[in-house]
Amino acid sequence: MFLIIVATNDSILNSLIYQEAKRKRILINVIDDRSKCSFIFPSIVDRFPITVAVSSGGTAPVLTRMIKERIESILPMNLGNSALLAERWRSHVKLKFKKNTHRRYFWEKVFNGIFVSHVLNGNLKKAIKTLNTEIKQKKSFKGEIFLVGAGPGDSGLLTLRGLQVIQQADVILYDSLVSSDILSLVRKDAKKIYVGKKANKLCVSQKNINSMLINMARNGNKVVRLKGGDSFIFGRGGEELEIAKKFGINFQVVPGITAATGVSAYAGIPLTHRNYSSGIIFITGSNKEKEKNSQDWSFISKCKNYTLVIYMARLQSTYIFDKLKFNNYPLDMPMALIEKGTTSEQNTIIDTFKNLKKLSCLMKRPTLLILGKVVSLSKELSWFKKNSN
Template sequence: MNYFPCFINLDNKKVLFVGAGKIAVRKIFFLIKMNAQIIVVSRKISNNLIKLHREKKIDWIDTNFFENQLKKIFLVIVATDNNSLNKYIYEKTKQKKILVNVVDDRSKCTFIFPSIVERFPIIVAVSSGGTAPVLTKMIKEKIESTLPMNLGKSALLAQKWRSHVKLKFKKSIYRRHFWEKIFEGMFVNHVLNGNFKKAIKVLNNEIKRKKVIKGEISLVGAGPGDGGLLTLKGLQVIQKADVVLYDNLVSSEILSLIRKDAKKIYVGKEAKKLCISQEEINLILIKMAKKGKKVVRLKGGDPFIFGRGGEELEVAKKFKINFQVIPGITSAIGVSSYAGIPLTHRNYSSGIIIINGCKKNEIEGKQNWKSISRLKNYTIVIYMPRLQSTYIFDELKANDYPLDMPIALIEQGTTLNQKTVIGIFKNLKSLLFLMKSPTLLILGKVVSLSKNLSWFKSDTNQNSLL
């Protein structure tokens, strides 16, 4: 990141404009709103600026630029088409450690202007660091369309009540929960409709309400890897969390979406590696929720598909903790789709069997391989098959599963590092040695469709051994 995003208070700060073209005029009008002291150096200025000068809203120096004009200046905006002059001013401001922006020349900027969405006092700034201004403009337009024009009035009204709320709720976490409830409820709707009396009544009622801050646990499925597959509700919940317990399979892309001040606790589980036990995870969930915190248990895929989500909710229920579940896209669905393999197809497969491949002794690992092997018109999806590859192969083979059945092995599915290997069941064990974890195994006639239906072009090419 080349530019650190920050909001600067320009109240009574001197800002020097060298040049007074259309771009400069737009920025001058904006900075006047910030109560900056505007000084314009230019031989000619537009009628708009002459009017501002007469109204004593800006100062105008009718001359060329001289170095002594930089005295006591906080910011400099250069808007001329004279490249040698622009370079000269840039060098002088650098020497004097004054922030400078040379319009349309990023190499001569120590600060840049973002695209701004203003709903006073709310300001949203968007920037690409000068690399893609058209894209920045498009993003700004999308944000503009989602924020009501008078949204800022909610912030102004809330500001008047902050001291009352602070007296009522001593702890910052309780104040944040209070304001989240306010801004998600009828308060904002009343303000947007101009019903300020009703909005104030909502505030009054909530402040007077008996203070009962209850913790809660949310199980959130993060999906199979691609951050874009996180559900909208999942995103909303993790951005409100006070504490997030996350697994090894949750991508860094999704972890970056968690609120910066939220506590993140890694409780990842990796095969054959020392990791925190399920009992310890349960204790942390209950302990944090009892403190009144919003706790998120963030899991790769879906919480109820080999994610032990049911076990964690049983504990929450026992301790009378409120909970909710936000489903995620499980790997069987997400990874197969990115590999171009439809799990069902009326000409190839009439159903799906999902198996946990790394278990052999627990209930979820005790498979009826004889029955499974007979379902040759079903698609079999096996999670984490590497550790038990010999066992899986031997059981299926012993029950006459077709040795020529197409199979797919997909590593790091839905991510840019996705690797897909297509082969036949006969070669399962040797093919698994080519893969790293996490790997998904798909067996069934539908795998043969991957060659034509594969659409996700990652940097790792698909290998076919059919």
């Protein structure tokens, strides 16, 4: 024998059998006694030939059962018939489409289309007819660029559409602000290329990033440009899509939760409030002279009843302070400095504007600066477990 299951109510007998099995190196499972198991049975959701196994390694069987019940509720009982039909047609599809990527595109379209609905309704003749029609149609496997905002850090803030897209991608070009948790959600066989930019460090130029996007899409790939936050807010997303449009590449945009809204929410700072702020101003603390000089600091300083959010503020904190102070921005205005926002490493400093230069030196990573009366609500509304000063 190679496997033993023990299900007696005699603990001494169970222990004896376990010790003997262990001595002879035989797999054993003593039911309801995790310490005497060399393997664990997962909870099974059976939609033959599709099988989903859920296991906690024996640590939380009740939780495992609850997860299984949720999965059971969303997978129709006859879903497996889709896989059985697909198996019969695999050889036909392989003959028609020589490339793996083309076969994957074909099946993605089939399983996202009317085919599955026919199967679930028990109309197998219509399902087969649909498959036959799809195979005979001429396919144009053009590459496409997806501009996806990954959110401010917490993988739970990635949108459902964003998740769907990154799991269909052939190539992912990602930035430094995209968290490892989000990258772990990417399809395992997708090619991941880091193209992040960090201040004062060598990095991939925007020109080279544009070239990679175009060339990979021209080769028939689904290319995802994955950026932290939202791609259209200080993310150069518009610039990259202008290039795609110029070269005739199809593209789609999946918005993301921008750092200003996500990070401020996790810090307990409502960006608007009837009693504190009537609007929001977003600017960037870019170190480029052209972008710095484009800011109207006089106008910004006059908007004392607005919330001012400055992205990437750490390295330019002295410049920002001097410009605002010169234009009579209130030194006692409540201020928040936040790094690694929405993650387990979130670090938040609440103080006043007059201490910006001194406190920004305590930050080691890209930092979001929030100025405004709403910051004073953080102490009352802060809810997220974080490192707080």
